[in-house]
Amino acid sequence: MRTITSITEMQQWSSIQKKNGCRIGLVPTMGYLHEGHLSLVRQARQDCDLVVVSVFVNPIQFGVGEDFEEYPRDLSRDCQLLDQERADVVFAPLAKDMYPAGYNSFVEVYGEITEKMCGASRPGHFRGVTTVVSKLFHICQPDLAYFGQKDAQQLLVVKKMVEELNFPLKIIGVPIVREADGLALSSRNVYLNEQQRQEALVLSRSLQAAQQLIKDGERDVEKVRVHIKDIIETSPQAQIDYIEINRASDLASLERIEGKVLIALAVKFGTTRLIDNLLVEV
Amino acid sequence: MRTITSITEMQQWSSIQKKNGCRIGLVPTMGYLHEGHLSLVRQARQDCDLVVVSVFVNPIQFGVGEDFEEYPRDLSRDCQLLDQERADVVFAPLAKDMYPAGYNSFVEVYGEITEKMCGASRPGHFRGVTTVVSKLFHICQPDLAYFGQKDAQQLLVVKKMVEELNFPLKIIGVPIVREADGLALSSRNVYLNEQQRQEALVLSRSLQAAQQLIKDGERDVEKVRVHIKDIIETSPQAQIDYIEINRASDLASLERIEGKVLIALAVKFGTTRLIDNLLVEV
Numbered sequence: 001m002r003t004i005t006s007i008t009e010m011q012q013w014s015s016i017q018k019k020n021g022c023r024i025g026l027v028p029t030m031g032y033l034h035e036g037h038l039s040l041v042r043q044a045r046q047d048c049d050l051v052v053v054s055v056f057v058n059p060i061q062f063g064v065g066e067d068f069e070e071y072p073r074d075l076s077r078d079c080q081l082l083d084q085e086r087a088d089v090v091f092a093p094l095a096k097d098m099y100p101a102g103y104n105s106f107v108e109v110y111g112e113i114t115e116k117m118c119g120a121s122r123p124g125h126f127r128g129v130t131t132v133v134s135k136l137f138h139i140c141q142p143d144l145a146y147f148g149q150k151d152a153q154q155l156l157v158v159k160k161m162v163e164e165l166n167f168p169l170k171i172i173g174v175p176i177v178r179e180a181d182g183l184a185l186s187s188r189n190v191y192l193n194e195q196q197r198q199e200a201l202v203l204s205r206s207l208q209a210a211q212q213l214i215k216d217g218e219r220d221v222e223k224v225r226v227h228i229k230d231i232i233e234t235s236p237q238a239q240i241d242y243i244e245i246n247r248a249s250d251l252a253s254l255e256r257i258e259g260k261v262l263i264a265l266a267v268k269f270g271t272t273r274l275i276d277n278l279l280v281e282v
Numbered sequence: 283m284r285t286i287t288s289i290t291e292m293q294q295w296s297s298i299q300k301k302n303g304c305r306i307g308l309v310p311t312m313g314y315l316h317e318g319h320l321s322l323v324r325q326a327r328q329d330c331d332l333v334v335v336s337v338f339v340n341p342i343q344f345g346v347g348e349d350f351e352e353y354p355r356d357l358s359r360d361c362q363l364l365d366q367e368r369a370d371v372v373f374a375p376l377a378k379d380m381y382p383a384g385y386n387s388f389v390e391v392y393g394e395i396t397e398k399m400c401g402a403s404r405p406g407h408f409r410g411v412t413t414v415v416s417k418l419f420h421i422c423q424p425d426l427a428y429f430g431q432k433d434a435q436q437l438l439v440v441k442k443m444v445e446e447l448n449f450p451l452k453i454i455g456v457p458i459v460r461e462a463d464g465l466a467l468s469s470r471n472v473y474l475n476e477q478q479r480q481e482a483l484v485l486s487r488s489l490q491a492a493q494q495l496i497k498d499g500e501r502d503v504e505k506v507r508v509h510i511k512d513i514i515e516t517s518p519q520a521q522i523d524y525i526e527i528n529r530a531s532d533l534a535s536l537e538r539i540e541g542k543v544l545i546a547l548a549v550k551f552g553t554t555r556l557i558d559n560l561l562v563e564v
Contacts, residue, residue, distance in 0.1 A: 007448060011448065011450055015450060018300060018301070019303045021301045102393075103446055104393040104395075104442075104446065105389070105392075105412075105443050105446035105447050106389075106392070107387070107388070107389050107390075108387070108388055108390065109387045110386045110387075110388070111384075113386075131447075134389075135447055135448045138447060138450055139448045139450075141450060160386075160387065161387050164386070164387035165389070165413075165416055165417055165420060166289060166420040167420050168297060168421075168423060
């Protein structure tokens, strides 16, 4: 496995592979890899001739007062894990190369899809995501790019961007990986103390309960929302950022549960903000 | 020569050619081709294995009250000319395919480079340009893309976008083509009546005079500007939009003429807005 930090070198490598007819899979990550990331890499390994994993903690998708500085980093451990998964290249560019002095070009998806949920709580976040993802696509030139369903809104936004700006590639969404007790894997889970780690189980538990409620016939969005809220509020430390139930294809608001629906949560435990979600089809 | 209107078909064609190791040159145009466009096509024909010319009057780069509806169009004549120049593909997509209902993804370069000159007179214009050019790059996947020096600010903005967003291609600027009497070629010249066509010569004449003044030792930007203004105002119909003298690399403002300088004009004759420019190096 090769580690590349130079943007030019990465782009040249990709251009050569493309000319040789190779199918490139890209897994964009912010590093500190867990089984969730590795499931994306395994999927890419199955589908593609060559697998590139980018490891880059993208400063422009963090807001003021967010955890950019503290975000956990361990590139040598990431490289070990990726070597075991038979990735071909780890692309780990420097922030000063990705955003040199005077940098001022951005890619943005507007509308409800970026305005609600994490877009409302984290202004500018999705602009940072769509910009860095565009840059990574241009540098690594993948045929397929893999994103976790854990960041459900990000997956939708990136899919819309790729479709509307006609990027010559396909986005593959990969299911959430959970701990045995239900907690969705996240690099941010390391922030949690023992008590918070235990209380954070209300996220997956409330989603499961909502699914059961819908299975039992409930179709009123507000009633399902309140049911989730009641369960989350059994955790003394939980501070709810949002509980949203929207159409899964475009996050349009709903009053009744019909078709494919995304139930999405963001909840803070202490200073740690966790997200989780569930797709339900009626 | 092949004419393609389907985005999917164009993208598939490009992907196949790239896999075969072919070097693709793209000439993005709004059609109604003149010798200026054809000089771009000839340059691409020299440099590349395959030449794609896009013909698309891009609605989102026109402001309210501008000439989108009247903009001259003649695709069959364009195709004839491009066939003579041995272009390989004319890509002429439909607006409803480029911007389907709900379209909301944009690429934008911020800062002085898009805020002054045509950016000030035509709000949203460059956002329309950078968005359509990004789409065309993703669809046609060129190794080289050709833009006229006539639209000097557009050339700078597109170069900055390509560099900052890491598009895997190179932008080639091609010199202005002029009529024998000095008028820069433009599809919009057909709007001019005989009197306006004659008066429009003040543009190239004032630029030549400015160049001479600088050759003779003048270094004061304001004095050169006033000299240009005086010459343009000898035309009774001319309404000046802007006369700007800026650093050629990034359009930074200057008080003294030094290094590479761009002298750029936008002037209306009746309802027809013409632009012209000159690069001067001291």
